[in-house]
Amino acid sequence: MPVVKVYAKNEAVAEIEVEKNSNLLDILQRNSFDIEASCGGKGVCGKCKVRVKKGQKPYLENLTPEEKRHLREDEISRGVRLACKVEVCEDLDVFLEKSSERANILSHFAVNDFEYEENIIVEKVVLQKPSLDDQKSFELRLKEIIGDCNLKVLPRTLQKLARLKDQEFYAVVYSDEVVDVKNCSLAFGLAVDIGTTTVVCYLVDLAEGKVVDFYSFVNPQKKFGADVISRIDFAREKEEGVFILQNEIIKELNTAIQILADKNSISKDDIYRMVFVGNPTMLHLLLGVDPQTIAVSPFVPVFTESICAKPNDLGLEINPAGTIEILNSISAYVGADIVAGILSTQMHKSSKVSLLLDLGTNGEMVLGNSNFMLACSTAAGPAFEGVNISCGMGAVEGAIDSVKIENGKVHFTTIGAKQPVGICGSGVVDAIAYMLKEGIIDETGRFCDKNDAYKSYMKEVNGQQAFFITDSVYITQKDIREIQLAKAAISAGIKTMIEHAKITEDDIENIYLAGGFGNYINPWSAIEIGIIPKKLQNKIIPVGNSAGAGAVLVLLNRKIALEAQEIGRKVKYIELSNSQDFNQFFVESMMFENDSQEGEER
Amino acid sequence: MPVVKVYAKNEAVAEIEVEKNSNLLDILQRNSFDIEASCGGKGVCGKCKVRVKKGQKPYLENLTPEEKRHLREDEISRGVRLACKVEVCEDLDVFLEKSSERANILSHFAVNDFEYEENIIVEKVVLQKPSLDDQKSFELRLKEIIGDCNLKVLPRTLQKLARLKDQEFYAVVYSDEVVDVKNCSLAFGLAVDIGTTTVVCYLVDLAEGKVVDFYSFVNPQKKFGADVISRIDFAREKEEGVFILQNEIIKELNTAIQILADKNSISKDDIYRMVFVGNPTMLHLLLGVDPQTIAVSPFVPVFTESICAKPNDLGLEINPAGTIEILNSISAYVGADIVAGILSTQMHKSSKVSLLLDLGTNGEMVLGNSNFMLACSTAAGPAFEGVNISCGMGAVEGAIDSVKIENGKVHFTTIGAKQPVGICGSGVVDAIAYMLKEGIIDETGRFCDKNDAYKSYMKEVNGQQAFFITDSVYITQKDIREIQLAKAAISAGIKTMIEHAKITEDDIENIYLAGGFGNYINPWSAIEIGIIPKKLQNKIIPVGNSAGAGAVLVLLNRKIALEAQEIGRKVKYIELSNSQDFNQFFVESMMFENDSQEGEER
Structure with a gap:
């Protein structure tokens, strides 16, 4: 039987004898290694990355199309694989990649086919030398090479053209405009999902047509209110509140742009487009538009249509000739994020x-x-995100994210396998589902006094009955009502x-x-x-x-x-x-x- | 016979008996009053403004269409008239308007017909109140009223819409965009002619379709070089020279914008478009584009096509949603100013x-x-602008601007009727024309020794013969060669x-x-x-x-x-x-x- 040696931080932590042809992800999960695999091992989420070696060499056998899609070339050459796609046929060394220390922010997604269409064209250019018989401007020479004399050119591009005209260079064309001329052929875009709680930025190579990296962060406006309504209240009540919230998000977005640029060895000027989605309130705040009419009946947003702006209009530090696009929303509470979801x-x-x-x-x-489409929205979210739950917390390290209650015992896992400090939405739902199944609560949501199997887990907290998952994390009657x-x-x-x-x-x-x-x-x-x-x-x-x-x-x-x-x-x-x-x-x-x-x- | 009493600075300076039905401009000019009338009294230039009273009342008789075109309503109500259009039939008091103390910068022009087409639309708007059955966004309500749901709207406009939505307001629409919403209906534009020496800005009421004011100033780049070539040399030789020159002109343009706005009681934000013309070098410097290839054979500009930019791209302080247009040029030395001249x-x-x-x-x-059009350019100008002429100077106060040499005598006028301090181009040309006519110089341009009538005006200066117009202003042999x-x-x-x-x-x-x-x-x-x-x-x-x-x-x-x-x-x-x-x-x-x-x- 083959043997899998598992290394964490370059130290051998396990040696496992396995059946031939076993699935590596199964092996690791069965042996309690915390491998993220949101898609359940279908090769869709691309999260279960491990580095595999056979002897001293990277293990490259039977590389699947899913792996080729999710892994960068440099990763493949180092032996990085998706654990869910590796069948173990011989002795292997498996190195667990450093697990993310960040919050459990949803950054993966599944799209069946990326319909990629060249929207940014990057073209290598050498201008013909002028003479007294051919005095046309360098701009016209450039347009002729690109093949469209009606292209627009902005002052900044002309400034650069004046410097580059005598050498080989690259022209970046988007829509009806030469947006840049420069020495390299890089052209990137950023897709940004602004959530009330978390923001995710995807760095996309526009020339290659693929996502190359992402960066996510907690929405910095959170300190002014956890949900949409409290943000709107802040914007209304505080002088310049809208702009305070706008500045917060713009500042963090610029940090994200810098981090992604540095990490991928590109310049911020190589980023030419940003596409934003989010709920209407987040998009109003992004643009500095007062969202207060969203909060009160009849719940009317200032805008729902798509917006096209220039980076400078918002203070976003990508190429200033680039384009900022805010996808359209549907109503005050059904935003561009939902439109994007439908698209995907x-x-x-x-x-x-x-x-x-x-x-x-x-x-x-x-x-x-x-044929038809209906949409609606409810303010259901907060409880599911741990808000208004006694021991509730966001899906960050130390949160109990899954619970199993069976045979008189309580099992749970925490994010990052840390000491439990609270419980997040998925944990609460698990707990309540099992409490129902085990008869700890009844159909009305009330605790059943007659169930003795779990008596030791029940205690009163502030005069309320509560079910204790750990010594300090519990679910109260009120939590169940929420x-x-x-x-x-x-x-x-x-x-x-x-x-x-x-x-x-x-x-x-x-x-x-x-x-x-x-x-x-x-x-x-x-x-x-x-x-x-x-x-x-x-x-x-x-x-x-x-x-x-x-x-x-x-x-x-x-x-x-x-x-x-x-x-x-x-x-x-x-x-x-x-x-x-x-x-x-x-x-x-x-x-x-x-x-x-x-x-x-x- | 009617009597015309002339007042300057509210003091009576002349009392003139005139033939009935005499033309007022003729009367004033014959009596040596310095009235500007560049068009020769055709009512085209609108420069010969005087204030006319009959007794205590403003004189409003027989107001001509030309006067209605050139005079603002407040001027007309004060009795301001074009002298060239007033026939004197009765006793009148004429008040000379304070003459411009500024340089003799050409700001008037003649255009047969202003073809005015509504390009900026300003529309009064009251949005319908939303309800739970009609939750569409305020932006959509606005677009529906304007009648075009495909209009673009920028973030800044949405910010303002959020504030104005509950009241009556005005929407400013240009091209495919709602560029502004605001409390007033003002919409202005600026047409700017950037000359190497002087810059003229015309303030145009876009809603009314007419020029309402102008402001001109000496091109501040002049201190870095009087002509195109010396500016280009500065831009090339000095580090960041192009941007130094660009900053100079932008700074002065912003001053001009502020002055015109203040003078006409409008906000800078009420200005939505700027159209620039000028020679190619001036336009390159305006955009911060290195013009050095213009100066050396084969004389190739970086751009000649029209450029469309945003105010922020150049740091111009008009409405940030406005548009900056640079008209197209023809070649390195035949610029957008010439294209505009052809148009006019x-x-x-x-x-x-x-x-x-x-x-x-x-x-x-x-x-x-x-059927055909040819263009060429020569570096002929500087001498005609007083450059490289011994006593030469620009057409500013104190410059001799016209000369007459007849019957052994020299007559001249100066700009602003000031003490002569030098001579400008028109004066030099006059002087040389009369010197030729009077035989002071011959066909080859040489001073004729044999002409005795003007002997007293001839003297040597630094070993060269010279003709003295005043004690200190003279024309040398070298000047004539220039x-x-x-x-x-x-x-x-x-x-x-x-x-x-x-x-x-x-x-x-x-x-x-x-x-x-x-x-x-x-x-x-x-x-x-x-x-x-x-x-x-x-x-x-x-x-x-x-x-x-x-x-x-x-x-x-x-x-x-x-x-x-x-x-x-x-x-x-x-x-x-x-x-x-x-x-x-x-x-x-x-x-x-x-x-x-x-x-x-x-």
Whole structure:
């Protein structure tokens, strides 16, 4: 039997005898190594990177197409592989890559096909020498070589052209403009998903048409309010509040740009486009536009259409001749992130009805296909992100992110395998799902006094009953109520759309789970507590950061932005605060029971 | 007979009995009042403003269309009139308006018809109140009112929209963009002619379609070199020289913008467009583009095409959402100012052959009609601007600007009627023309020893003979040589174009004299010294600052910019440094003789 030696930080930590042809990811996970594999080992997420050697040599056998897609050339030559794609046939040394010390920010995504269209052209140029018989300007010579004399040229490009005209150089052409002339052929773009809690920036090589790196950070506006409404309150109440929030995000974005540029040995000037997605409030704040009308009925945003601006308009430090694009939104609470999500799932092009659930700080949902599209949003998110939960916390190191309660015992894992300091959304949902299954709580959400198997885990906290996962992390009766409200809102939203569309649950063929919570959540738990109807359990497809994926698509293909506008016009937004259906479904959904039967009978 | 009482600075300075129905301008000029009337009293230039009262009341009788065009409403109500349009039928009090204390910078121009096309639309807007059944964004509401949902909107406009949405406001739409929303309906533009020596800015009310004010200043780059070549040398030799020169002009332009805004009680933000014309070197320096290839053979500019930029690209302080347009040039020495001159004369649309002479610091000429257009340039200018002339100076206060030598006496005038301190181009040309006529110099340009009538005016200066106009202002033999070289260059340029076009002098139907010198020069003198063929003397039409006029046209009608590009493609540039014809004509033209006969015999 082959032997796998596992090294962490270059120290041998395990020696495992394995069956021939075993899957490496399985081996590592079974042996309690914390390998991230959000897609469950399908080769989609690209997260389960390990470095593999056979003797002294990098192990390059049976490299799969998925690996070629997710791994850079330099990684492959060092022996980096996706553990999920390696079958162990002989003795191997496996080096665990340094695991990310950062928050569990969703940065991966799955897109079936990157439709790449050359939108930025980089062309090598040598200008013909002028003479007294041929005195035309250097600018005209350049345009003639590029083959379009109607191209626009900005002053900055002319300044550089004056310096480069006598040598070989590269011209960068985008849309109807020569945006740059320079010594190198690099052309990059940034796709940015601004979440209320986290921001993810994808660095995209526009010439190669692929994502080469990403950088994510906690939205620095968080210190002025955890959710959309508290940010809007800050913007309204504080003088220049909008600009304070705008400056915060711009400053951090510039830091991200610098870090990504440095890390990839490019100049900030090599970045020519940025595409932004996010919820409407985040986009208003990005542009310095007062979002206060979003917070009060009738919930009207200042803008929803796509916006095109110059880097200087926002103070973003990419090439000043570059372009900043803000993708269009749908309504005050259904933003460009959802439009991007639709783009990445392509649900708007399919005849099959799909449901897109983006459960982040807010909960947004889209139901539809190529014929119709409905969207709605609920303020369900915060509880699922650990907000308003007694021991709740974000999905950062030390948070309990999964819980299993079985046979009188409680098991859990924490992010980064650290000492547990609290519990994040996916952990709470797991805990409640198992508490239901084990009869610790009943269908109404109340703790059952009669269950003795877990008596030792129950204690009072401030006069409330609570279930203790560790000595200091627990779930109270009130926490359960919070989750009940949140799950009822989402469930009722889904039902309202189904009702509105005059279809049944059975007509839904795909459920795309997007957003941070939607991806880390255990689908079984989500079904158990009734977020998703049980009969749809086999139709769940986690799509990672579909908002980021959509932004990348727009970056790679300008025409996709037009598709986004088409989606914006097509989607009908259902205002739930105004919907009698919703109110009724909401009340009906408060119970912990998987009510798909009921749904069908209506 | 009616009596005209003339007041200067509110003091009565003259009481004149006049024939009934006399023209007021004639009366004032015959009585030695210095009234500017560049168009010769045709009501075209609008310069001969005086304030007229009948008793205590403003005199408003027989107001002509020309006056209504040139005078603002507040001027008319104060009794301001164009002297050239007032017929004196009764006793009047005439108050001379304070004459400009500034340099004699050419700011007036003549354009037959301002083709005004609404290019900026200012629309009063009241947005419909949203409701839960109508949640569309305020931006969409705005676009719907304007009637174009594809309009672009920049972040800054959205920021303002968020503040104004609940009240009545104005939307400013230009091209495919809502460039502003605000409380007032003002929309202005600036047409700027950047000369090597002087810069003129015209403030244009874009909503009304008319020029409302102007401001001119000496090009601050002048301290780094008086002519194009010395500026280019500075830019090349000094580190960051290009940017030093750019900063100089931008700084002064921003001052001009502020002054014009203050003077007209508008905000800088009410200015949405700037159109620039100038010679190619000035335009290169405006954009910070190194112009050094303009100075050396084969004389190639970095750009000649029109450039469109944002105010921030150049640091110009108008509305940041506004547009900066640089009109296209033709070659290294035939700039956008000449293209604008062609536009303002409309010679490119006429079947008649015209000659446009723009004699500023450089001498540029265009010959042609709707079928063909030729252009060339000579470095003739500096002498005509007082450069390299012993007592030469620019056309500023104290400069002798006209000279008459007759009957053994010398008469002259100075700019601003000040103590003479030097002589400017028009004075030098006058002096030499009369010296020729009176036989003080001969056809070769040499002083004639035998002429005794003016003996008292002749003296030696540094071993050279000189003719003294005043005790300290004189013309030397070398000065005469400078003028001979300059006039030969222009004359030879004209002949080269005529030769190239295979036409004769007789085919030329209009001579448009443009540029500072071209307008202040006495046509008789210009013909006498042989700049212009004598047989064309009746065809001379002074067109003032035709470059500025063309820039204003572009500001008032966006389509004119396309016409300018058409002109740029159509005009064939003749490189004189490469032309054998020119060299021959140049030698032939050195003599002071009006050689139109010769020209015809060739």
